[in-house]
Amino acid sequence: KQEVTQIPAALSVPEGENLVLNCSFTDSAIYNLQWFRQDPGKGLTSLLLIQSSQREQTSGRLNASLDKSSGRSTLYIAASQPGDSATYLCAVRSYGGATNKLIFGTGTLLAVQP
């Protein structure tokens, strides 16, 4: 059974710092991995999608990498800003079983201090 873990659960950094959020999964048989951002009381906003055949994806100051064999993904945020403060969730879509399902991690709560 696929399990997704995100460490740390919470992170506080000063503005301008580069930071890395981690996501690990137990079963490497995945179709893709998606990173989301969630602001308090709001829905999820899709940030990046990495297919299993890809190593990384970039969007602006965000870069997500995927190492399927080790069951890990990282989300790199460059030059962090207070507006980046949110909860970041990763989710994987696995082979087999209900392939329509995304399995979510429990998230990393990021606070960027001005």
Next chain:
Amino acid sequence: DVKVTQSSRYLVKRTGEKVFLECVQDMDHENMFWYRQDPGLGLRLIYFSYDVKMKEKGDIPEGYSVSREKKERFSLILESASTNQTSMYLCASRMGQGLGEQYFGPGTRLTVT
């Protein structure tokens, strides 16, 4: 841009009421999903639908039903609301067959008193 909209941002209902949560997407996606999100439990899948009139149970379907009469609309129904169904409800959609992104609506915060 994909748009997923939900009928209400906040809803307060009484125990025993029948509750309808509506979700509409404008990108002709085959797959639609309903989740609930609770502190410490993360996102849990209630039901999903991969086509009109087609549905499958997710991880926590008890106490809920769904309806998908049109491709763009997916409704979540609480037949008799209970206080333990107080939660944030999130709808999502994704293109079928392909391996595309899943898009979420803004959420409905439901309180059952």
